[in-house]
Amino acid sequence: MAKLAEQAERYDEMVENMKEVAKLKEELNVEERNLLSVAYKNVIGARRASWRIISSIEQKEESKGNTDHVEMIKKYRAKVEEELTAVCNDILSVLDNYLIVKKEDLDFAKQGESQVFFYKMKGDYHRYLAEFTSGDKRKEASSAAEDAYKEATSIAQTNLAPTHPIRLGLALNNSVFFYEILNSPEKACQLAKQAFDDAIAELDTLSEESYKDSTLIMQLLRDNLTLWTSDMQEEPAADEPKNAEAADEAES
Structure with a gap:
């Protein structure tokens, strides 16, 4: 399913599929590792790009003194930052709880x-x-x-x-x-x-x-x-x- 989601460019679903694989398997093989990485990279990548664009627009509007525009842009940036935080915390939780092995057990x-x-x-x-x-x-x-x-x-x-x-x-x-x-x-x-x-x-x-x-x-x-x-x-x-x-x- 993860491969199908990737081909369809439905990366949010690809993330969910690979999270389930990570939780169920004792060890991911190379292909599964890469699928997990690609899934999250695409989900986070689009939002990182959005954040950069919004931040750039915000700076330009601030330099022009357009305070009304700036307030609206700040709210929109905060929304993207919430999404970024959620994605990052999600994969970090998967890594810590299912994929990273304690050094003494490695x-x-x-x-x-x-x-x-x-x-x-x-x-x-x-x-x-x-x-x-x-x-x-x-x-x-x-x-x-x-x-x-x-x-x-x-x-x-x-x-x-x-x-x-x-x-x-x-x-x-x-x-x-x-x-x-x-x-x-x-x-x-x-x-x-x-x-x-x-x-x-x-x-x-x-x-x-x-x-x-x-x-x-x-x-x-x-x-x-x-x-x-x-x-x-x-x-x-x-x-x-x-x-x-x-x-x-x-x-x-």
């Missing part, structure tokens, strides 16, 4: 790859929460994202090759987190460069089945490095966005 040989995948997802959805929240809520989401990415990285470094697409995707998303959420461009560049260099050093070990995915993510890492290095040198004006939208995170 069989690294069998579950290392899947646990990196799920911790990466956990980091991603806390990062999405941090994108639109403020104050204590933003701090809480940022801290939870950082912890999840750290856990994923710890498992990845001992269980996955530097060229593995999930490890590369994790490094990509983690570096975007440091750049966009923690405002740490130096750390973001360091993470992206390290992941890229480590993968280049072992490129000859790359399997044929993951070659396309891995090289695509390596290109995204390099694109971000180029963009971020350029931004750091140019020091954009205070009213300019600090970062053109970073190359989107990997669909791993």
Whole structure:
């Protein structure tokens, strides 16, 4: 049913289907993992795009002094933020309750790859929460994202090759987190460069089945490095966005 929902682009139903699979199965296989990720990514992606557009319009109206318009836009933005929060909390609950294994119960040989995948997802959805929240809520989401990415990285470094697409995707998303959420461009560049260099050093070990995915993510890492290095040198004006939208995170 989840595949049918995907083909019909009915992603809300795809989410519900994959939630049931996650709750019923002891361990998801690679295809099921990817279906779960794609389902939530499409549901959250549309709302993240809406939020960015609404926020941009709100800023323009504020600069024009259109207070009536601004109040209406703020209410609409709040509605989208409620939807974003609900989606993020939903997948985070599924991850914590059904998919992430306690470290003491973890069989690294069998579950290392899947646990990196799920911790990466956990980091991603806390990062999405941090994108639109403020104050204590933003701090809480940022801290939870950082912890999840750290856990994923710890498992990845001992269980996955530097060229593995999930490890590369994790490094990509983690570096975007440091750049966009923690405002740490130096750390973001360091993470992206390290992941890229480590993968280049072992490129000859790359399997044929993951070659396309891995090289695509390596290109995204390099694109971000180029963009971020350029931004750091140019020091954009205070009213300019600090970062053109970073190359989107990997669909791993």
